[in-house]
Amino acid sequence: MKKYHVVVIGGGGTGAAIAYDLIKRGLHATVLDRGELTSGTTGRHHGQLHCGARYAVGDREIARECMEETNTLRKIASESLESNYGLFVALNDEDEDFAPTFIEACLESGIPAEKVPRKKALLMEPKLSHKIGTVVQVPDGTIDAWRLPLQFFAGAQKGGAVIRPFCPVTGIDIEDGRAVAVRIRDLVQQKDERIEADLIVNATGAWAPQITKFAGIDIPITPAPGTMVAVRKRLCNMVISHLHPSGDGDIIVPQRGLSIIGTTQYKTDDPDDIKVPREDVDFLYRCADEMVPEFSKQPFHAAWIAARPLAGKSESIEDGRGLSRDFVCVNHAQHDNVHGFMSVIGGKATVLRAMAEKTVDAVCQDLGVQEPCTTTETPLPSHREYYRKGAK
Amino acid sequence: MSAQERNFRILRGGGPSGLGAEFQSYSLELNEHATVLDALEWIRVEQAPDLMYRHSCHHGSCGTCGMMVNGKPKLACLTKVNDLAAGDIKLEPLLGMEHLGDLAVSPVPLMSAYPADSAYIRESEVNKDAERPAEVDRFERFENCIECGLCMAACPVEDEFQGPAVLAALNRELAKTPERRAEILHAAGRPDGVYRCERALECSRVCPTAVYPAKHIMELRKELEKESGAE
Ligand SMILES: Cc1cc2nc3c(=O)[nH]c(=O)nc-3n(C[C@H](O)[C@H](O)[C@H](O)COP(=O)(O)OP(=O)(O)OC[C@H]3O[C@@H](n4cnc5c(N)ncnc54)[C@H](O)[C@@H]3O)c2cc1C
Ligand code: SF4
Ligand code: FES
Numbered sequence: 325m326k327k328y329h330v331v332v333i334g335g336g337g338t339g340a341a342i343a344y345d346l347i348k349r350g351l352h353a354t355v356l357d358r359g360e361l362t363s364g365t366t367g368r369h370h371g372q373l374h375c376g377a378r379y380a381v382g383d384r385e386i387a388r389e390c391m392e393e394t395n396t397l398r399k400i401a402s403e404s405l406e407s408n409y410g411l412f413v414a415l416n417d418e419d420e421d422f423a424p425t426f427i428e429a430c431l432e433s434g435i436p437a438e439k440v441p442r443k444k445a446l447l448m449e450p451k452l453s454h455k456i457g458t459v460v461q462v463p464d465g466t467i468d469a470w471r472l473p474l475q476f477f478a479g480a481q482k483g484g485a486v487i488r489p490f491c492p493v494t495g496i497d498i499e500d501g502r503a504v505a506v507r508i509r510d511l512v513q514q515k516d517e518r519i520e521a522d523l524i525v526n527a528t529g530a531w532a533p534q535i536t537k538f539a540g541i542d543i544p545i546t547p548a549p550g551t552m553v554a555v556r557k558r559l560c561n562m563v564i565s566h567l568h569p570s571g572d573g574d575i576i577v578p579q580r581g582l583s584i585i586g587t588t589q590y591k592t593d594d595p596d597d598i599k600v601p602r603e604d605v606d607f608l609y610r611c612a613d614e615m616v617p618e619f620s621k622q623p624f625h626a627a628w629i630a631a632r633p634l635a636g637k638s639e640s641i642e643d644g645r646g647l648s649r650d651f652v653c654v655n656h657a658q659h660d661n662v663h664g665f666m667s668v669i670g671g672k673a674t675v676l677r678a679m680a681e682k683t684v685d686a687v688c689q690d691l692g693v694q695e696p697c698t699t700t701e702t703p704l705p706s707h708r709e710y711y712r713k714g715a716k
Numbered sequence: 717m718s719a720q721e722r723n724f725r726i727l728r729g730g731g732p733s734g735l736g737a738e739f740q741s742y743s744l745e746l747n748e749h750a751t752v753l754d755a756l757e758w759i760r761v762e763q764a765p766d767l768m769y770r771h772s773c774h775h776g777s778c779g780t781c782g783m784m785v786n787g788k789p790k791l792a793c794l795t796k797v798n799d800l801a802a803g804d805i806k807l808e809p810l811l812g813m814e815h816l817g818d819l820a821v822s823p824v825p826l827m828s829a830y831p832a833d834s835a836y837i838r839e840s841e842v843n844k845d846a847e848r849p850a851e852v853d854r855f856e857r858f859e860n861c862i863e864c865g866l867c868m869a870a871c872p873v874e875d876e877f878q879g880p881a882v883l884a885a886l887n888r889e890l891a892k893t894p895e896r897r898a899e900i901l902h903a904a905g906r907p908d909g910v911y912r913c914e915r916a917l918e919c920s921r922v923c924p925t926a927v928y929p930a931k932h933i934m935e936l937r938k939e940l941e942k943e944s945g946a947e
Contacts, residue, residue: 360770360780360820367772367780403836406857409849447847461849468858470778471836490768490820511768512816520863554775558842561855578842579777580858580925596761601751626775627749628841706836708863711827 327352328691331480331506331519333493333535334527336366337673340476341680342525342698347483349384349684349695354519355477356508360475364595365529366673368588368630370552372563373397373405373578374674376426377412377437378570385431392464393675396700397472400705402679403706404472406579410464410563411445412437413458415614419567423458426567430462439461451559451616460486464563466579467673474707476676481715482705491517496524496538496665501664503539503656523687526667530595530633536667541660543667547595547631550587551604555622564615573611581599582625585612593675595631633669651679653686664690719745722797724755726767727808730818739765739806746797750809753792754783756819767816776924779864783819785809789869791924803848811869812879826865829882831903834889835859862896867929877912878903880919881928887932890898890939901943904936911937 328351332339335357343447346353357363376390391566398407414420423439430437438461445459446452477487495507497518506521526535528546558581566574577584585608592598605627635652651671656662666686671679681697688695709715723743729879730737742759753771760767770780774793781792786806797805813821840855848855867880883904890900910933920927 359768360772361774363779368774371777406837406840407852408840408855409852431816444847448849450843450846463851466857468777468836470772470780471858490816509766509817511766512732512820514735514817551773558840558857559841561842561846561857562849578857580853580860580862582775582777584775596757599754600749603798626751628774628793698735706831706832708827711822711824713824713828 327524329354329520330523330525330687331356331521331525332525333506333524334364334529334531335361335487335489336361336364336527336529337473337476338529338671338675338679339527340388340473340480341676342478342668342683343480343485343487344483345680345684345697345699346687347480347485349688349693351687351693353480353485355480355487356491356493356506359490361477361487361489361532362470364497364531365630365632366473367469369673370470370575370577370584371467371469372575372674374672375410376425376433377410377462377464378428378565378576380433380435381426381569383650384429384433386652387435389678390672390674391435391463393434393678394465396677400700400703401472401475401709404468404475406466407646408465408559408561408563408578410462410565411440411449411452412451412460412462412565412567413445413615414459414567415453415455420457422568423460424603427460429526436461446574447561449514449564450559451618452564453615453617458567462566464565466563466577469673471707472673473676475704475709477716479703479709480605482709489694491540493535494505496535498539501661502663515693520662522665523664523691525683525687526665527543529669531634531669532669536656539656539662541656542645544635545669546593546634547598548589548634549592549598549628550589550629551600551608551627552586553605553608553627554582554584554612554690555619556581557583557622557626559616559618559622561619566615571609576612576616583616583619583622584621585609589632592631598629598631600627600629616643635670651675653683655686655690657690721745722755723757723804726759726819727807728767728818730809731815731820733817739910748798750797751793752785752790752795752797753906755797768816768820770820779862781867782810782864782869784810784869784906785805789922790823791864791865791866794924806929809881812864823847823863823865825915826863826868826879829878830885833888834885835892838888839894846895861885861927862925864924866922866924867877870922872916873912873914875912876908877908878908880933881927883910883936884929884932885929887936891937901936901940905940910940
């Protein structure tokens with residue numbers, strides 16, 4: 325069988341998991357990122373391992389997938405997870421009315437949501453507000469946003485993938501309606517290069533339109549940044565979420581010695597031109613204090629921002645929240661008459677492996693390769709293996 | 717507070733490209749909250765699209781953004797520009813790593829020195845005795861060390877040395893897996909191990925996540941002394 329070469333543009337979590345899946349199915353893979361790996365949205369996300377509870381009322385299928393992937397990641401990448409579960413807490417009457425719908429949706433999505441007595445919740449997490457009402461326990465957790473993708477990169481590299489940070493893609497060569505090569509600037513070697521490919525996967529998230537433009541394709545993506553604030557004290561072990569239909573500032577994620585509240589959402593045109601709006605910081609402190617009153621009294625650690633890629637054009641979006649956070653895999657052969665070129669956009673860090681599986685299914689179908697996905701089976705190598713001497 | 721103009725002198729070039737390394741100046745206006753990493757992001761977007769530096773989490777958790785800021789190893793994302801002395805700000809790649817060019821390095825020397833199977837998870841120190849979900853045996857968390865290498869860059873020891881981060885990791889492994897005591901103490905007692913330490917304590921001073929590597933090195937020495945006393 326011919327060993328097909330797939331070039332993956334974008335070294336975030338999505339690109340990492342795609343490269344790993346590709347090599348597991350016997351294809352050759354090259355990953356390119358313009359900067360350090362995970363220097364886009366991936367490294368900066370909130371760090372919640374989403375069991376799906378947050379999405380269950382809106383979309384049972386997304387929730388079910390999150391639950392399955394949470395279980396899979398616990399098997400294959402436990403070193404990148406703090407697996408401590410989460411609590412959804414009701415803060416007012418409206419939340420109380422919402423609680424039964426929430427629990428039912430979780431159970432229907434295969435998420436073992438369980439009401440816990442208030443008193444027990446306060447014994448589990450003593451820093452919780454004493455004003456909380458109904459509490460629901462779910463299997464959430466914390467992700468190390470850098471080390472999880474690095475485990476996938478380590479696995480991909482071990483299988484022969486070539487991973488090249490600091491290599492921005494500057495063009496795509498199209499011949500007879502087919503994408504045949506990418507042009508890069510290798511910043512480490514300070515030279516330009518052309519890399520031939522049997523298929524090109526664009527996994528650049530909020531930057532995706534910049535890449536499709538090289539192939540003359542316009543895809544409607546709106547970058548929607550959100551702010552997070554960390555304080556210097558671990559106030560809880562479990563992820564604490566506001567039990568309501570999703571909104572801003574409603575999740576506290578513990579990580580190492582930090583507690584992190586997030587997030588917000590606004591729309592912008594350029595995913596590189598994002599700055600933390602200072603009013604977000606005060607707003608997030610207020611939200612956090614409603615759930616964990618000591619939050620804002622802790623020393624400030626950092627405030628930062630990351631951009632989601634929302635499907636749709638800015639002018640046609642009223643409020644980004646209404647848009648699907650699910651992921652899309654676009655085969656540009658079908659939509660734009662450019663063969664050998666796909667774009668993967670959206671999703672969540674939690675479901676990186678599942679997104680990769682669907683993408684590589686599509687890649688294999690396109691190339692006529694019949695190999696099943698095997699990425700749920702074996703534990704991934706440690707993140708450190710990616711940088712171990714001689715690993716490249 | 718109003719924005720302030722600051723000037724950065726950034727080492728450009730060097731690394732495998734064979735390009736000579738030299739300082740270049742970049743000025744920009746920054747608000748009072750801006751970190752060195754924020755400044756680098758805006759310099760890249762507005763003035764130097766090819767500028768190489770490492771970053772990922774922007775909140776001191778990934779350990780990628782270590783660099784020499786005015787000659788001292790620091791995390792760019794946790795260093796507020798306003799907290800630096802007035803005048804030019806000099807940025808150079810982190811010492812002790814492989815230089816890739818500009819401010820970017822590869823952490824191969826640090827990562828290769830880690831014991832291959834040391835765990836990155838430990839028991840959480842918070843609410844240890846709290847009730848837990850039935851499915852959770854113990855509340856756990858990531859190790860404090862974010863593997864940034866600042867301690868290696870700060871350490872004055874010149875001979876071959878495993879370095880503070882790796883020795884701290886060995887001591888953590890000793891605590892977590894006492895059954896591997898012999899193997900761990902053997903690694904710590906090697907010629908490039910704990911006895912190289914000159915107790916300069918620079919590692920503990922620069923560590924951004926309060927690992928206190930020097931303390932771990934001292935503890936390992938004590939354990940090694942116990943062993944030799946028992947012989
Ligand atoms: C505020 C916020 C909070 C979130 N919180 C969570 C959470 O708690 N849990 C969760 O599961 N998910 C969360 N997410 C979602 C998650 O972050 C994303 O789904 C995920 O990181 C997307 O990864 P990606 O690889 O698709 O994109 P990215 O990580 O953005 O990767 C794209 C890569 O492409 C590169 N690139 C761009 N241009 C070029 C070029 N010209 N050449 C080469 N490379 C290029 C970029 O440098 C970047 O590294 C959050 C998202 C946001 C915005
Ligand atoms: S011990 Fe501290 S300074 Fe050294 S690598 Fe770990 S976090 Fe960085
Ligand atoms: S960017 Fe992660 S530690 Fe600075």
